[in-house]
Amino acid sequence: MMIKRFSIWLLSLSLLTPLASFADLTIDIVGGSASQIPIAIPAFKQTQGENIADIVSADLSRSGLFKVLESRGVANQPHTPSDVKFNEWAAIQTQALVVGKVEAMPNNRLKVNFTLLDVLKQGQLTGMEFNITPAQTRLTAHKIADAIYQKMTGEPGVFATRISYVSKVGKRYSLYVADADGANPQKVVKDSTEPIISPAWSPDGNKLAYVSFEKKKPIIYVQSLTSGQRYVLANFKGNNSAPSWSPDGSKLAIVLTYGANSQIYKIDADGTNLMQLTKSSTIDTEPVWSPDGQTIYFTSNRGGAPQIYKVSSGGGDAKRVTFVGSYNVSPRVSPDGKQLAFIKQEGGRFKVAVLDLTNNQMRTLSDTSQDESPSFSPNGRMILYATSVGGRGTLAAVSSDGKTKQRLGESGGDVREPTWGPQE
Amino acid sequence: MSMIRKHENAVAKKAGALSLLVHGGLLLLLVLSVNFKSSPPVSYSEVELWDTLPNQTSVKIKPIKIEEPIPETVQEVKIEEPIIEKPVLQDPPEIKIKDEIKKPKPVEEKPVKPKVEKVKPELDPLKALQDEMASEDNKVEVATKKVEKPRISTANQGEIDKYRALIAEKIKDKVNKDLCDIGSKKVTVKISLLITGEVSGAPRVVSGSGVEACDQAIESAVLLAQPLPLPADKELFAPFRDLTLNFRPNE
Numbered sequence: 001m002m003i004k005r006f007s008i009w010l011l012s013l014s015l016l017t018p019l020a021s022f023a024d025l026t027i028d029i030v031g032g033s034a035s036q037i038p039i040a041i042p043a044f045k046q047t048q049g050e051n052i053a054d055i056v057s058a059d060l061s062r063s064g065l066f067k068v069l070e071s072r073g074v075a076n077q078p079h080t081p082s083d084v085k086f087n088e089w090a091a092i093q094t095q096a097l098v099v100g101k102v103e104a105m106p107n108n109r110l111k112v113n114f115t116l117l118d119v120l121k122q123g124q125l126t127g128m129e130f131n132i133t134p135a136q137t138r139l140t141a142h143k144i145a146d147a148i149y150q151k152m153t154g155e156p157g158v159f160a161t162r163i164s165y166v167s168k169v170g171k172r173y174s175l176y177v178a179d180a181d182g183a184n185p186q187k188v189v190k191d192s193t194e195p196i197i198s199p200a201w202s203p204d205g206n207k208l209a210y211v212s213f214e215k216k217k218p219i220i221y222v223q224s225l226t227s228g229q230r231y232v233l234a235n236f237k238g239n240n241s242a243p244s245w246s247p248d249g250s251k252l253a254i255v256l257t258y259g260a261n262s263q264i265y266k267i268d269a270d271g272t273n274l275m276q277l278t279k280s281s282t283i284d285t286e287p288v289w290s291p292d293g294q295t296i297y298f299t300s301n302r303g304g305a306p307q308i309y310k311v312s313s314g315g316g317d318a319k320r321v322t323f324v325g326s327y328n329v330s331p332r333v334s335p336d337g338k339q340l341a342f343i344k345q346e347g348g349r350f351k352v353a354v355l356d357l358t359n360n361q362m363r364t365l366s367d368t369s370q371d372e373s374p375s376f377s378p379n380g381r382m383i384l385y386a387t388s389v390g391g392r393g394t395l396a397a398v399s400s401d402g403k404t405k406q407r408l409g410e411s412g413g414d415v416r417e418p419t420w421g422p423q424e
Numbered sequence: 425m426s427m428i429r430k431h432e433n434a435v436a437k438k439a440g441a442l443s444l445l446v447h448g449g450l451l452l453l454l455v456l457s458v459n460f461k462s463s464p465p466v467s468y469s470e471v472e473l474w475d476t477l478p479n480q481t482s483v484k485i486k487p488i489k490i491e492e493p494i495p496e497t498v499q500e501v502k503i504e505e506p507i508i509e510k511p512v513l514q515d516p517p518e519i520k521i522k523d524e525i526k527k528p529k530p531v532e533e534k535p536v537k538p539k540v541e542k543v544k545p546e547l548d549p550l551k552a553l554q555d556e557m558a559s560e561d562n563k564v565e566v567a568t569k570k571v572e573k574p575r576i577s578t579a580n581q582g583e584i585d586k587y588r589a590l591i592a593e594k595i596k597d598k599v600n601k602d603l604c605d606i607g608s609k610k611v612t613v614k615i616s617l618l619i620t621g622e623v624s625g626a627p628r629v630v631s632g633s634g635v636e637a638c639d640q641a642i643e644s645a646v647l648l649a650q651p652l653p654l655p656a657d658k659e660l661f662a663p664f665r666d667l668t669l670n671f672r673p674n675e
Binding site for chain 1: 584588591592595596597598599600601602603604626635636637638640641643644645647648663664666667668669670671672673674675
């Protein structure tokens with residue numbers, strides 16, 4: 001009887017409880033469906049040149065992480081935080097708002113101001129002021145985009161970084177350096193009727209190593225991007241190719257046919273202290289350093305078909321890394337060392353794939369089919385690569401999670417061998 | 425004549441003895457047959473009843489503790505149960521036993537089943553109350569009052585749960601989990617709501633992710649989801665005035 005009475009009391013209590021306990025109503029929200037940050041970037045107050053707001057908008061949109069909202073329909077068009085009418089911007093469901101202006105200064109200089117605002121909380125998130133020359137306007141816009149990206153995502157942006165690539169127009173090859181969005185291309189090596197291949201950025205972003213056939217044989221050069229001066233890094237008997245900088249910039253891994261077949265060597269950045277790292281009777285090529293400098297990944301056909309292997313940067317036995325598929329080449333290690341991007345053959349098509357080095361899971365990322373030369377962005381989020389569309393080489397990029405894909409600016413030429421430069 | 429009589433007498437004696445023997449045998453057979461028939465039928469009826477039970481027993485058969493004693497005492501139970509106990513519907517413990525016994529034989533006793541089944545689901549709480557009434561008359565009124573209140577709050581609870589789900593869905597649509605590489609970590613945010621569904625003041629992160637961009641994304645998701653859906657019945661706003669939101673973006 002006691003049990004019955006107690007159970008009735010308990011039943012009554014449980015039914016009445018919700019009415020009495022609403023002070024602590026808890027709601028669980030599992031997962032998330034949004035993938036882009038809504039942001040509004042009305043035009044900066046600016047009298048000349050391409051409006052910075054347009055460059056910033058294009059950068060953030062291209063990242064795939066932002067949704068830049070149309071802001072011309074909003075009556076309030078502020079250039080400073082004090083001009084902002086938050087209710088008007090909240091009405092278009094934006095989370096963030098960027099306002100800015102460009103003012104002329106003495107000596108042909110410009111002062112650029114921007115402020116990133118949280119529309120929902122009606123507060124300031126970050127802001128900067130730049131004193132620049134007019135020629136630096138574009139770079140400044142990229143830096144503003146980087147600051148916004150960093151503040152909103154917690155990761156460094158890569159809009160102000162540079163890329164290099166080889167362009168072939170007619171029968172002439174040129175090595176270019178351009179902004180990360182493909183704009184502002186600068187020719188850094190004079191035209192050559194012989195191929196230029198394998199450009200590689202030094203870790204400080206000041207030099208490029210590359211291979212030129214201008215002497216009728218492949219020779220590795222290192223060229224300063226600031227002075228334009230270059231020197232021969234490796235001109236040994238046979239072919240000299242595929243340079244890759246060590247993380248500290250003191251050495252390069254290169255490929256020589258010095259003996260008989262292509263093998264991996266290590267050489268100091270001044271061209272001394274050559275050391276052979278692999279010793280096989282097969283072809284070993286395309287070396288790349290891991291970010292910790294301990295390992296060198298490379299392509300070899302020692303197992304019959306081309307696969308990716310690794311060897312200690314001090315030399316020793318090589319270990320196979322890729323096992324899925326019969327053709328995996330051109331390895332690149334992500335900046336955090338956890339992923340390996342490469343080109344895999346898949347039913348006659350060549351695609352960018354990523355191998356997670358922590359769990360050996362492999363994913364194909366690109367939707368193009370003639371891909372080559374993958375290269376990670378400095379923050380590891382994007383992979384730049386060359387592909388072929390209509391028989392012409394072009395540049396494309398895919399996010400390392402495969403969600404965002406983009407084409408970079410067309411130069412009109414045949415573009416190959418892209419490499420993403422370091423964070424500067 | 426005498427020969428014939430003698431002969432007849434002798435035959436008659438034998439016939440008489442034989443008839444006596446035959447009658448005696450018949451009588452014995454009769455007695456034995458009666459005895460033989462009287463006991464076996466009972467045992468057969470036992471077997472039929474209990475064979476069916478164990479085969480179809482499911483969860484509800486567990487309470488039949490009678491199963492064990494039955495093989496020994498079945499004779500008495502069987503005779504009484506089928507006819508006499510049917511009307512005794514008001515005794516809760518016996519009804520339960522009947523339900524359980526009848527379910528295994530759905531075809532045989534169809535008319536009885538529906539009655540019992542209808543009673544069961546709805547009367548469970550009432551049965552408990554009836555017990556209470558039978559044992560303690562003084563508390564009958566209190567008990568019935570308690571039953572009425574829960575019915576109202578249950579309806580409310582349904583509405584509250586519905587809007588809890590709607591709020592969760594609307595906020596989830598705005599959560600950018602790409603900014604929350606925080607594993608299985610939970611982020612807890614407290615908010616106060618106005619009756620319009622707007623958030624009063626700023627969301628308060630009481631347990632953050634340790635990743636500024638993630639906490640910021642979650643706060644923004646709450647604010648972007650405004651106005652949050654609330655029950656049309658304004659009397660039900662009270663539970664929603666202060667909300668604790670638990671975010672698990674990566675699950």
